[in-house]
Amino acid sequence: MTDHDETMVAAPRxxxxxxSWSGPRAVAMSAGRISRMLDGMxxxxxxxxxxxxxxxxxDLHNNGAFGVDFATADTAGWRRVLAGLAARxxxxxxxxxxxxxxxxxxxxxxxxxxxxxxxxxxxxxxxLGIHLEGPxxxxxxxxxxxxxxxxxxxxxxxxxxxxxxxxxxxLRTVTLAPERPxxxxxxxxxxxxxxxVAIGHSDATTAQTLAAVDAGATMVTHLxxxxxxxxxxxxxxxxxxxTDARLWCGLIVDGVHVDPVACRLAFQAAGDRLxxxxxxxxxxxxxxxxxxxxxxxxxxxxxxxxGRRADGTIAGAGIVxxxxxxxxxxxxxxxxxxxxxxxxxPARALRRxxxxxxxxxxxxxxxxxxxxxxxxxVWIGGVExxxx
Ligand SMILES: [Zn+2]
Numbered sequence: 213m214t215d216h217d218e219t220m221v222a223a224p225r226x227x228x229x230x231x232s233w234s235g236p237r238a239v240a241m242s243a244g245r246i247s248r249m250l251d252g253m254x255x256x257x258x259x260x261x262x263x264x265x266x267x268x269x270x271d272l273h274n275n276g277a278f279g280v281d282f283a284t285a286d287t288a289g290w291r292r293v294l295a296g297l298a299a300r301x302x303x304x305x306x307x308x309x310x311x312x313x314x315x316x317x318x319x320x321x322x323x324x325x326x327x328x329x330x331x332x333x334x335x336x337x338x339x340l341g342i343h344l345e346g347p348x349x350x351x352x353x354x355x356x357x358x359x360x361x362x363x364x365x366x367x368x369x370x371x372x373x374x375x376x377x378x379x380x381x382x383l384r385t386v387t388l389a390p391e392r393p394x395x396x397x398x399x400x401x402x403x404x405x406x407x408x409v410a411i412g413h414s415d416a417t418t419a420q421t422l423a424a425v426d427a428g429a430t431m432v433t434h435l436x437x438x439x440x441x442x443x444x445x446x447x448x449x450x451x452x453x454x455t456d457a458r459l460w461c462g463l464i465v466d467g468v469h470v471d472p473v474a475c476r477l478a479f480q481a482a483g484d485r486l487x488x489x490x491x492x493x494x495x496x497x498x499x500x501x502x503x504x505x506x507x508x509x510x511x512x513x514x515x516x517x518x519g520r521r522a523d524g525t526i527a528g529a530g531i532v533x534x535x536x537x538x539x540x541x542x543x544x545x546x547x548x549x550x551x552x553x554x555x556x557x558p559a560r561a562l563r564r565x566x567x568x569x570x571x572x573x574x575x576x577x578x579x580x581x582x583x584x585x586x587x588x589x590v591w592i593g594g595v596e597x598x599x600x
Contacts, residue, residue: 218242219594220250220257223265223580229569231484231552239265241576241594248572260580260589266551267568268303268577268592270558271533272385273343273434273462273489275308277496279504282307283320290327294336296497299598300532301587303577304338304559304567306384308491311346311357314372321378328382335597338577340562341384344373345433348398349413350389355438356527357413365398374405383407384562387433389414390424403428408562410462413438414449421452431460431561434491435478436470454481460561463553464491465536466529468518472543479545479553487561488536488553493528495519538585547585 222238238250238257253259276282278296280289297305309320321342328339346357348365363369365388373379385408390399399409411424412433417440432453440448453461454477463478464470465488470478479486490496495504495513503512511519511527517535519527531539533554540550559568566575576594579587590598 218247220254221260221265221578221580221591222250222253222257223260223263225264226570227264227266227548227551227555229556229571231548231556233264233548239570239576239578241591244576244593246570246572246574246576249570263580263582263588265570266579266581267555267559267570267574268579268590269301269533269537269554270304270306270340270562270564270568271297271302271490271492272306272340272487272558272561273308273345273464273491274302274305275310275492275528276494277492277532279494279498281494281506282324283309283312283316285327286323287327287330290324291331291334291336294331294339297337297532298335298590298592300497300534301579301581301590302337302533303579303590303592304340306340306343306562308343308345311349311354311361313361314347314369317344317347318372318376318379321376321382324382325378335592335595338592339382340564342379342382343385343387344383345387345412348386348388348392348395350392350415352415353389353413353438353440355413364393366394367397367401370398370401374401385410385431387412389416390427390429391416391420396423396427399424399427399429411449412462415440416449418447418449418452421449422456425452425456425458430458431462431487433462434469434489435461435463436474437464454478457485460485460487460557462487462489464489464529465533465540465550466490466517466531467539467543468516468526469529472539475540475543476545479540479549484552484557486553487557488533488540488550490531490533490536491529492531493519495528495530497532498530534585534587541585
């Protein structure tokens with residue numbers, strides 16, 4: 213490494229690990245990583261005179277965007293969505309595949325492997341691994357997942373997933389309902405195979421939730437949505453999620469799936485365990501009024517960035533995560549707290565110490581936000597991928 217390979221960018225304030233602001237400071241980047249952090253606006257640094265510099269965002273729950281559904285996308289589709297996300301400051305994503313017959317899930321994972329190999333070295337969002345949301349979900353909390361495709365997580369069903377080469381390579385997280393038959397055995401086996409288990413689309417009581425956490429589950433999928441509602445004598449999965457320090461809490465931050473007041477409650481209760489997610493579907497990032505076919509019916513993007521069917525029912529979230537950041541800030545949550553939930557928290561939830569932090573040795577994924585919290589410039593591995 214030589215000095216002239218190093219590039220530096222400085223800003224009035226930087227989001228530091230732990231969620232505090234510091235500045236003015238500079239980030240020096242070399243060979244794809246942050247080589248050092250410097251105080252002030254050093255000579256030789258490109259100095260940004262306003263706004264804030266943060267790590268790139270990680271979206272752990274994203275079914276697609278920009279007209280592309282990860283479950284069915286070919287390599288061109290993967291390129292389009294990963295480039296679009298990068299330009300919005302989402303520098304890493306955990307593509308999410310919802311409930312489908314197991315052969316279709318395997319086929320989606322194989323297409324993902326082909327796309328990953330084809331996109332090596334391209335300036336697009338990193339793929340953190342695949343998130344399977346289903347098919348081991350509770351029928352009573354299935355939401356938009358098809359009832360006839362739900363399964364118990366039997367040893368045979370897990371064999372189908374874990375014996376497949378593509379799935380072994382890319383499977384990172386499984387969302388399941390631990391109260392289903394074989395649920396706890398499945399948690400232990402998946403965790404033993406290096407897969408994160410998230411509890412979601414579940415009717416679990418508090419006791420059932422804690423049994424799953426004891427078995428190794430570490431996350432909760434879209435807190436409040438598709439789970440037993442919180443009640444003071446039956447706090448369920450929500451109560452366990454908000455109070456148990458072992459659980460990372462995914463929260464859809466579009467301000468529609470969860471009311472802004474409930475979002476504030478979640479941020480206050482879960483603190484640095486709160487993980488902001490989009491749970492976007494393919495309509496995200498498209499102009500309002502756009503109509504697309506999704507899940508067998510026509511879905512239109514409304515002015516709130518929500519996908520709705522013709523009868524008005526919600527078909528999925530239509531925000532990219534930067535829009536969620538702005539909505540949470542507008543809801544009165546401290547910007548540093550929101551941004552930590554979109555950067556450092558998801559990285560830690562996946563045990564990726566090399567992501568989500570402006571610190572020496574971390575991968576050089578950065579976002580420069582303007583004073584209205586719009587991402588204006590983005591770097592991935594020290595290479596600028598967007599410059600307004
Ligand atoms: Zn869901």
